[in-house]
Each structure stands twice: as structure tokens, then as C-alpha cells.
Amino acid sequence: MSSGIALARLMFVVLGLVFIATASLRARPQSDVLIMRNGDRLTCEIKRLERGVLYASFDYVDGTVSINWAKVARVESRQLFIVQAEDGSVYEGALRTEEAPGKAPVRIEVLHPAQPARVFEQGRVVELHQTAESFWKRVSGNFDSGLIYTKGNDTTQYNLGVGLRLRRERWNGEVGFNSTLSKTAGVSASTRNESWVQAERLVGRKRWFYAGAARFLESAQQGINLQTTLGGGAGRYVKDSNSARFSVLAGLAYQKTQYEPASGSQNPPNAMAGLFAGNLQLFRFKKTALELSASALPVLTEAGRVRTYVNSSYSIQIVANLWFKISFYGNWDNRPPATFSGSDYGTSSNVSWTFH
Template sequence: MCYPISSRQAPLALALLLASGAALADKTDIVELLNGDRVTCEIKQLQRGRLKVSTDSMGTIEIEWKDIARVTSKELYVAELEDGTRVDGTLVANPGERQLLLDHDGERHAVDMAAVIWLDPLKLDEVIIKRWDGSISVGFDTTKANHDTSITASFDARRRAEDFLLNFAGSVYSRSQDDVEDSLRASFSAVYKGLLEDRWYWAGLGGIDRNDELGIDMRALAGAGMGRFLVQSGRSLWSLTGGLDAINEQRAGEESNESNIEVFLNTDFEFFTYDTPKTTLTTGLTIYPSLTESGRVRSDLSFSWRQELITDLFVELSLYDSYDSDPPAEGEKNDYGIVTSLGYTF
């Protein structure tokens, strides 16, 4: 049975029709699995061996890239390969399995899907937060004997785009104990990497931190340099960065601030599994030889093991060591510790 639409209802009906049509149009991509199954969806992003897609019936899901035979989409995407090559175009139907075919104004490029480590739409999402990945975590530990209590909290947020990487990270570690002065370790950092050819990048970095154990009430840092991804695949990332930085420190027990120029050398390695439950291992080392304070060398070493418990919820074990060859009179040369925490990824 049909019902007539009045002139007053017509604009509303037309708006609803257009909205529903747009919503349906978003779900026109096709993902075909090696077992023959087909998923009609909107392709969101490939990262760390998993393709994120949005579906009408199952919501947003992740599919292991190694299980996909081919993908098709009328939208423009940019794909990055293990060697750093970036290719953009629409995703054209390809009769061969495990081959990604991109069409850019009639020029087609076929690439081995096993070599593709990242895939992202060129269009911008209407909600900026959807373009970010990250996590938050908290930890608490206490002992009755000496009322030793420690609290930790941390976060990180990452944005990967066609030509840059942006990362923010922060952490706070507080410890209190009977008959011992409370100790605080806090840091915030930002790193921007402008992506170049052949896995090279230029980097800009900044940060601010405090470390009571090392006798640093406040340290601000800003620097720039060059780096390269030595390894990038669906399971691991290894980068090496070097450059110059300037620091300004307020040392415990000293009235005036002290400024220095340093060289920095950094290496980061990350290994991740995409099978459920996910596991991520990360380690990083940064060395800061001073150019203006003869003989002084600082370093930061970190390691973390993160294990997924259920979807988006994880437990993490972290180790850290900070070293300063010439600390303030009230500080130690080393600050190290082990932290356990529970967190959530987004």
C-alpha cells in the first residue's frame, strides 16, 4: 500500500532518502577472503597486519591481511610497501589472488599484497578522532610493611597519514613510602616525522619532564634530525634517528636554570602479532652526548611487553632506566624501575 506525501513532508522525505542513500553508498567496498567469503563494507585502514572495515551488520571489524585474497573500492587510497614506496589510486578488481591493483587516472599498478604494510583512504573522515590510534593505562601497587605505595598512569596517541607520522606520549609515576621523601617521575613528549622517499624521514621533537631521583625539577627539550626505517613490515618496525637538541633544566637545589646543546641518537624497535590475543613488544634507546658540557652523557632505555586480555583491554609490563653521568648534587646517576599496568586501546 502506498501513502501520499504532502508538500510539507516532501523536503523531510527527500532528506531522509538522500541520507540513507549516502549511508548505503559508504558500504560499497568488497573484501574477498582466501576461503571464498565476501564482505561488503567500507575499508577504513590497513595497519599492523590488520585491515579495519566498517560493515552494516557487524559494525567495525578487523580482518587479518594475510587471509585476504583481493579488495575492491571506488574510493582513492594510498598504499605503502615494505621498501617505502607509496602508490595511490582506486582499488580495482584483480582476478589474481594476493595482488593489489591500484588505478590512478587510467594508470594501473599491481603490487604484491604481502609487501603492503599500510593502506589508508585519501579522503578525510568527518570525525578527526577516528584517524588516531592510541592507549591509556593505569597501575597501582602497595605493600603493608612500610606503606610503600606507587601509582602510575600513561597515554599515547598516534596519527599516521600519507606523508607524516605524529605521536604524543605522556606518563606519571608517583611513589610514597614511610620515612622517605615522595618521588615523582613525569614526562610528556611529541614527535613529528615527515616521510620522505626510500623510508627516510625528517623528525621534529619536543618534550618536558621531571625526575626527582635524578634531581631534575624540570627539563624542557626541543630538537630536530633525520632518520630511516631500517625495517617495516606487517609484524615489526625498526627505526634509527639522529640529530641535535637543546635542553633547559631546573636542577634540584640550584637557583638558576641551565641550558645545553646535545647530539641525540635514537633507535626504536617494535614487534607485534595480529593473531588474537595480540602481543606487542617495544624497546627504545636514546643517547644524548652533550656538546656544551664536556663529558656529560644522558640516556633513556625502555622496554615493554603488552598482552591483550580481551578486545581492546590489555595488561602491560614495562621496564625503564634513565642515566645521567653528571647529575645534580641532590640526584642519583640512575633511575630505574618496573611497572605493571592495565590499559585500554582506542
């Protein structure tokens, strides 16, 4: 079985999980209460809070409504939520707002039957996610697709991306797949397929965490049939607020690279490497989101060799869960096999649909 077929099968597995997850989502009773700073009282179902935006659904509105979290004066819900504060601490519980005189800061209480109540100023609460006993109700994800055709040189580029995320109080996991196919008349098609599985667990109640990941890459441009990377390490959220998130990680990784037979590569297929990674996210209310991930792997078993990977995206909200996304991907190897490229990079534009 070729690596391309194996990666394609993994893509269909992830797609199947996306459809199962979306089919399993059922709305709960709309009994949550929001009171806005202008005095409006809203009865709704709170979906989540992220990037400074509170998402809620209403009986009389089709779809999900985006609400500026800073404009909310009071929130009440018996639903259990995973609540993440700006200092990195994470708790689970129902929501209630403390009585506050005058213009005192809004203070949110997180109530759990088996734990003491926790109180946070509203501005320090950066994420809310519904939690439930059902596995599928804890799942969120995205589906991206794009197609570009250029008549001048008869070039077609197709992009497909799928992601699923599972979040619990102390840990979260993700599985995903990205595929790019570019074909020009009279030239062999160029493909790039990448899939990954990763998990992260918080240490203590603050911003430290440890993480592990498995990534699989196929790059026709670099003559890579399959590159397997298994890595892990410790990291920290340097900043985590309603407008920005920045994390760093350091650890070790094992890589196995299978090149095309024609490359005549004399490079050792197995390598141990250091792992240094960072992730930056910037967002504005109901407008845009920017994400940049970068990692460098200095190969310990081949001094002087470094492999670098970059992924970034800039998203503009169209409506509700529908976004327009411009993405960039790239990976570089400063010592590739002779006659083969040491880089593969490109851009794409997609329409992205998210679900929670």
C-alpha cells in the first residue's frame, strides 16, 4: 500500500468522524440568561466563549448569534462549562454572576457540586465550552475547501482541510488532515498531504502543559513518500487573553523519512531531533483571526541539519460559522537528498465551516 493511499484513507476516516459529530449534536433547553449592559434580558442557549465572542442560540433566530463578551453584564446557566481564565487555570461548573454595586467589575462564579466555588472578573474569563457526559457533545471542528482555476496556463489547485478537537477540563486533543493538489496541463500533478494527531495536558492550575504529537507528511515537491514525526515536550502559555494567545514548547522528536526510490538518497531514514515550537493567535470581535504555528527540528544524529515547518492562516468571518480563510504552508530542509528540493511551500484560499 502506498503512503498516498494510506493518507487518503486517514482523510476519509477524519471526514467520517466529522459527519458523525455533527449528526450527534442536539440542542439543549434554551434556559440560560444573559443581561446586557444596556439592560436587555436574553433567554438563550450559551454555546461557547472564545476570542472575546460569546456564541448563543435563540428560539426565534436561525443559527448562532455572536455577542461581544465585554457587553455582557450578567450570565446565569445551570449547564456545566469548562471555564479557562487568563492565568491559564481551568475549572468546570455552572455559571452565576455575583451581585455588584454600581460600576464595580462583573464577577463570574463557577459552581461545581464537588468543588469550592471559583470567582473571576469577567475580563479574565477567556474561554467557555459546554461539557457533557456524551463524547460527541465535547467535540468541535472545522471543514475547509477551496478550488482555484487559472485559464492562462490551465492550472487547477484544490485544497481540503478537516479538523476535530476534543476538550476536557485538564486536557485537549486534536486530529486533522490537510491536502493540496496542483495540476498544470502537460506537467505532473503536485500533491502535499499532511495529517496529525496531538494531545495536550495542563500541569497544575497555571499556564504550563506537556504535549505529544504524531504527524505524517507526503510532499511530491521534495520527493517525500512519507515522513513520520513522533514528538513531545513541555510548554507554557506566555499570553492568553480575549484578543491574543501565545504558547511555546521545547522537547524531542523522532523522524523517519521515506524518499522516492529515484532520489538515490543516502541520508539515514531515521533521526532524533530537538523540538522547538511556537503558536500565536490574534483575533478581533466578529471580524478576523490570525494564527501562526512554527517549529524547528535540529537533527541531533546529523549535526548541522535543521528541518523547519510553518503553517499560518488569516480568517475573515462571513456569517455565523462560515469563514473565508487564506492559508500558507511551508517546510524546509537545509540538507535534502542530492538533486531534490529542500523546500515546499504555498498558499491557498478556502471557505471554512466550523461547528461546536
